[in-house]
Amino acid sequence: MHMRWWQSIRWRMALGSVLLSLIATTLLALTAIFAIAYYYGVDQKSRLESQAIDKAQNIGMDFVQTRNLARSASTLIAGASGKETLDPQHMLIVLDRRGRLVFPRFGPGDPRNAVITYLLKLSNPTFQNGDFSKLGQAVIKGLRGIETIDEFGRAGPLGIRQPFVVYPIYAGGTTDGDQIGVLIVTTRSDGVPAFVATVGTTVMFSSIVVALLAALAAIFFSRTITRPLVKLTGAARILGSGDYSAQVKTNAPGELGALANTFNEMAAQLNRDVEELRRQESWRRELIMSVTHDLATPLTAIAGLGESLVDGVNQSREDYEATGRIIVRETLRLRRLVKDLHVMAKVEAGALQPQRKNVRLASLVDDVLAVLTPEFERAQVEPYNAVPYNLPSLQADPDMLTRVFSNLCDNAIRHTPVGGSVKVEAREQGGWLAISVTDTGEGIPPQALPHIFERFFRADSARQSSTGGSGLGLAIVRAMIDAHGGAIWAENVPGGGARIIFTLPLGVGEQVPFDADITQPLSKKSIRGARLQKIEKK
Secondary structure (H helix, E strand, O other), X not given: OOOOHHHOHHHHHHHHHHHHHHHHHHHHHHHHHHHXXXXXXXXXXXXXXXXXXXXXXXXXXXXXXXXOHHHHHHHHHHOOOOOOOOOOOEEEEEEEOOOOEEEOOOOOOOOHHHHHHHHHHHHOOOOOHHHHHHHHHHHHHHHOOOOEEEEEOOOOOOOOOEEEEEEEEEHHHOOXXXXXEEEEEEEOOOOHHHHHHHHHHHHHHHHHHHHHHHHHHHHHHHHHHHHHHHHHHHHHHHHHOOOOOOOOOOOOOHHHHHHXXXXXXXXXXXXXXXXXXXHHHHHHHHHHHHHHHHHHHHHHHHHHHHHHXXXXXXXXXXXXXXXXXXXXXXXXXXXXXXXXXXXXXXXXXXXXXXXXXXXXXXXXXXXXHHHOHHHHHHHOOEEEEEOOOOOOOEEEOXXXXXXXXXXXHHHHHHOOXXXXXXXXXXXXXXXXXXXXXXXXXOOOOHHHHHHOOOOOOXXXXXXXXXXXXXXXXXXXXXXXXXXXXXXXXXXXXXXOOEEEEEEEEOOOOOOOOXXXXXXXXXXXXXXXXXXHHHHHHO
């Protein structure tokens, strides 16, 4: 999927940081400007009031001497030049007690309101004629001796309006004298806007710098997030392509590091699961091939012998008996194969649970060898039960143990030449029974020793039915020993033959490790090997 640049986390974080910093600095700047304007207006009103009181008192005291309000106002406000040049920041207007303009003076016939409006428009050209209603009402109150502090005009974008003060003038400068006029004091427009503009320019410039710094910081820190995410995305694509060995290599701290580690664990587990599925699929294919091969031989024999019976090839009773025995033998082979498949299915499903009972091992081995006597006689192999009768009983499933000894003895018979022997032995050690089945055959090829307990493994690659078996017997033995909590392994006997050894716990308590001397064929080395295998499984 193609991703546009503005959809990237890095740029989204950068743009978001810039926008957030701009909004924050803009709000801060506006707050600062409005606060400055507000307190500036309060300060201006205070200054205007102080100046109005001072000028009104001075004019009133000078009026006592000159008895001319216009002359006193002109002298005290404009100085000897008669022009309003002493106070460039404020504008002062004086009216007499009848409301006539006495300072500054224009033509004698100029209307008072027109002159005042003209003067104020000179100070602030944005004023309109309707903006002076408050000033007119304040003048009327001032002629009545009432002081007024207020604002007039229209508020600008920042809420700045022009303050003014109307203060009555008394003869002698105190309220004890007669009121002789009104003093109007207001500011000129060039003071506040310049100050506010300077502050606004500085704040906006600072806002731009902060926004740029925020963008750079966001881009830098976003890389610490996007780099691990890019690696995770790449590894996910590799997983999607079917390569389940993908891993994310990153040293990212915090949640991203935990996410990468979790992804690696997930990928490793997925790889194991896929390998297990592939192994299971390979096992199923091998199962089909092995089962079809193992079923084909007895079925072919049974079918052929059945046809010979139908066709009347057999003429004597001995021929019929021989044919019947072969059919029974091949049928038993089929039943044994079906049972093996059933046990392996239970193993795969985890349903192989032993039903434990008290078992006397020597008696159980006697029963197994008695059942297998025909097989031993047919192969001309001698069985030996060397299990001591004084061994303590163990808690085990007798049916499973019968199956274990039957499979091991059957396997030993197939690989033992005529005149050989199969011996079953057992020794107690530290709460365990170490049991072995030894034959005098050709032994197991060294390269096959680690694999003989795998399903369908045959040391005979030619798969001859006379020596190969079903390929499930030893796998079933291992599954049953594992279900009892024991261990099993195989080794070759010096001088010829193979030995399969397995261990079983005598009780449910903790078993003591094997460490005492054990006579042959259960060597101390062999038993310690079993203990190591048991620990590794745990």
